[in-house]
Amino acid sequence: MTKELEHKFVGDLEQNQNIVHKVCRIYTNNQDAHNDLFQEISIQLWKAYPKFRGEAKFSTWMYRVALNTAITLYRKSKRTIKTQDFDSVLYKIESSEYDDTEEEQLKVLYKAIHHLSDIEKALIFLYLEDKNYREIAETMGITEVNARVKMNRVKNKLKKILNP
Template sequence: MRKIESEFSELIQKNQGIIHKICRIYTTNEEDSQDLFQEIVLQLWKSYKSFKGNSKFTTWMYRVALNTAITLFRKSNRKIDTQEIDQNLYKISQDTDYTDKQEQINNLYDAIKKLSEIDRALVLLYLDDLPYKDIAETLGITEVNARVKMKRAKIKLKEIMDKDE
């Protein structure tokens, strides 16, 4: 069991940026972001034993994390019910290294937050340079549908950003 916990913690530590991005897009304050981060890690841990390796770990991680965020986002008042997390998992540090382009990044995130839940997920995966095949697999849609939805999301995002300027 310790080996599984260690392996899981290492994978989360290595790929925690994915969770942070999702938390940032689906929450509006630091407290909710931290709660969502913990809830995503908990859901990943609960379903880790069922991860068969049929897809890349990051693809599976995106799917679980996005499903958790979207489900919690849809709950009334965007309240996040959290559960206690194992001490070993709690020790995962949060990456708060921001770049010089923080203002531009903040503006982009603000615009992304104005998109629908599915469009947010789509844009996030696209911005992480995932191929459309992986985006489609993560979201459970066809590759063609992912391309069409992304084109529409880009248009919506541009309209939002132009309007906010």
């Protein structure tokens, strides 16, 4: 039975692994850290799997467990390189040869996302994944109103970085 369950789980995870990789992209900024977080999320998914009753879609459930791991359960390994703080990024954007091309804008945005708080990262991630406010609220356990307020704040924060 356990082997059967494991077989099914591994198949499901293999098919939906993009979700986990994307969470890792948001929360880490180098390959080692990415792999580390991917491993921990996979372990947590497997541990939580027996309790997954199929009430929600497998992918919906994955978003929840993956974000819980990234925000709360995961303890960063020592290998993770410490990122510079938020202010220094802002400073860089103001002072350096700021290019207005789309590519440059995207670069700055991705960089800025890495300096958001864990909660803000989750919000932006769910926005990028096209989740509606009901789903965001359910995943995070907050009201839709709070989800909206928070989302607007993060979006404004990112926009400010792009247009100082």
